[in-house]
Structure formats: structure tokens, C-alpha cells
Amino acid sequence: MRLLETVAAHEYGAPAKQLARETGLALPTTYHLLRTLVHEGYLRREKGLFFLGDAAERLSSSGAQQKRRSTVADTLAHWRDSIGVPLYYAMYRDGEIEVICVSDSRETPAVEEWADFRETGHAHAIGQCLLSQLDEDARRDHLARYPVQSITPYTVRDNHALLRRLARMPRMEPVVERQEYALGTVCAAIPITIGATAATMALSLPSHQSDRLLPAAHQLQTEIGRHLGSLALSISI
Template sequence: MAPSTSGGVQSLQRAFDLLEGLADAGGEASLSELAGTSGLPMPTIHRLIRTLVTLGYVRQHPNRRYALGSRLIRLGENAGRQFGTWARPLLAELVDEVGETANLAVLENDEVVYVAQAPSKHSMRMFTEVGRRLLPHGTGVGKAMLSTMPPNDVRELLRRTGMPAYTPNTFQDADKLLHHLGEIAQRGYALDESEQEIGVRCIAVPVRGTAGPAAISVSGPEGRLTDAVVDRVAPIVQRIAESISETLQSHK
């Protein structure tokens, strides 16, 4: 927890700590669970949560557990669009260098959300609508993001989402996926081998230094993204991911 000051600033910090605690818990927690993770006194938590519920940033379930509220969606969507605005010139640079469609995605409420795209100039190209949501175990960007997370956190996420198959190639076993994520972490990039869409291959790299997990990718027909092309393109995707990280740091 960051150092705090007195008065209203301290209350504001504590309120954000509780929102982040709910996010870390998968979007839902009880007051006692928040007390355990935040270290705040129960009366303080109760007072702050009541205010956040009134404002719509937290909602209370009938079982008296608390969840992230709908007013956060607008904030998240606008933050994602701003992130995409900063990254779009670098995604365009990536397309110029590799010739395939480039995407930027973030992990939000256990889902991959695409926040920016630069399309390929090929007549046959991959198109993912900005704003589209998918589960992370079945996408290259999702696997890249999961590879940066502690294994226990990944298991919990998979328990919450399940592992439905997008194609016959989608990972459906948590142990096998976790082993695969270790290989991704060592290699520095993920491959989607027709796991989200048959005939499509994707190279994805995590973007470091973001508030939450994020990744960029290039995707195209597997006939164009051959093994030789992957070996050439992966370092370029890694370099652009580093440039996006540096751009984010400069906007802080």
C-alpha cells in the first residue's frame, strides 16, 4: 500500500485500495475478506463501501457480498480507449514492418478486451473488432498476459471462467496450460496455433508496466505466418511492446 496522508486524501486512497482489492479478488468479496487484504478497520471499510455503493462504483449482492459496480465500466472503457490512442501509432509501425494486422488488448474482469487495432494491407487479413471480449486461455494475447501472472492467480481465473473450446486446438486442461505458460514466459512471446480461429496464427507479447495485464499481437493466415516468419517477426513484436511500455511511462 502506498504512503498515505491525512484527511480526505487518505480516505480517497483507502477507497481506491478497496476497489483494487475487489478487482484482485476477481471482482467480488465480503467485508471480512476486504478487511483481511486491506488491513483497514471494519468500521472504516463499512463507511467507505457504503459511499462507493451510493455512488455506483460498488454494488451489494443479496448475500451481502460486494462487487465492482457498473459506473466503473465507463471509466475502464475510456481508459482503454486512451491507452489505445497512445499505442496506435506504434501498432501502425508494427504493421508496416511485418505486414500483418496488429492488436492491443488488456485483461478486464477475467476477459481479454481488444482496445486498439492497426489493420494489415493484405486483401486477406485478420480482423478483430475493437471492444471484442474473449476468454484469455484461448487467445495469443490472453496467454501472453497469463504468462506474467502468478500460477495460483491463473488457476483461480480459470476456475472462475472455465476453459471452453473455441476450436479443437484450444487448451482445456489447466495443468497443461500452466506448463505452456511457463514456456511462454521463458521464450518471451506466445503463439496462438489456430486456438481461437482455425487457420489463424498469432504472435503475442506482454506489455510491461501497465496498471493491469496487457499484450500486443500480430495475426494472419497460418500460410503466411510460417515458422520462419515467426522467428523473424517475434523480436519485432517484442521491440514494439517495449516501445509501448516506454510511451506509457512518459505519460505518467
């Protein structure tokens, strides 16, 4: 690891003898490790100089992605506790609804995914919020793959009714759903658009606390607005 870190510090590469001196390793040990790391793809050698290889770049990329996911999880946990509701982060990627992170607690349990979120986007606030950010063709494509189906007595009736509802939704306003996905639960989702990425942060409450839904949604929206700049990279996972 010290050898990898030392190579990474030399943008224009470094020879084996210099790497041995800087790491404090014996030269034979350094040569042995360098050969192994080159063979495994963590380093590459050009004209006697060593550079980071593709495997090391992938490792770095994975670490950066994990750090971004951790940032989102920490932020959701903080807002969950301050607002007092379970929170969800989701995005629309490659034609699919993906719930990336859920932050709940014993006091604020999340909605049980009793029907696949990907297939029931028409029935929950997360899906409706993401679909509202797509263009007409992308919405119709999604519904061709995942047509509207009855989930509860409150679920939207058919594809046409859902498309009309989506077209009427005010841009960048919270999307509210009441018992359309799960009886006894109300939800709200805040649209987030970073470049071409459609994302959302959402919250849920028991239906007997429905009077808290909009105030909590507006509080979440305010928090997102305050921190969107610092979160922009993190939420584009």
C-alpha cells in the same frame, strides 16, 4: 471556453473582475457565465476566487485518456504497415481480458472475433500471454470463471494442461498460438508489464504464412523495446 482556460491558468484562483479583463468579456457577461459554470460544476468559488471544478477535472482527464488511446492507435498503425501484419493491444484489467485496440487494413485483416475473446483466453495468444503474467491464484480464478473449452482441434485440452503450459512459458518471450482459436490463423503475443499492469501487443497471420510469425514477433518486440519508455503512460490506459 476562454473563461475556463483563463481560470485554469490561475493555480491560486482569480476574481471575476480579473477574469473579465483577461478574457475581454463584459463584466455582467462574465458574472453570468461564472454563475452558470459554478452551478454546472465546471468551476468552484472560494472567498471570491474562482477555481476549476470537478466537472472540468473530469473533462480534462477524459481528454488525456483519449490522447493516450490515440497515441497507441497511431503507433500500432505505424508498426502494422512497417511489419505488414494486423496488430492488437490488450490488457488484463479487473479480472478480465480487454482488447483495447486493433489495427488492421484490407491487406492485413484482423482475426474475426467469432468467439468472445474474454471467455476464450486459453485459446488465443493474447489471452495466454496475459495469463502468463499473472500469479497462480489469479490464473486459477480466471479459469474458474472461464474454464477451458474446445474451440478448434488444436485447443489446449483442459485447465490443468493450460496451467502447466503457462508455468513453462519463458518470461518476456513471445507467446505463440497456432490455430487454437481460429483454423487457418497463427498468432504471437509480446508480454508487456508496466508496474502491476499486465498488457500485450500481438499479431496474427494466415497459417500458410506461419514461417513469418516468429520473425515478425521479434521485429515487433524490438520496436516495443525501443519505444516502451515513451509508450509507458499511453499503454496504461
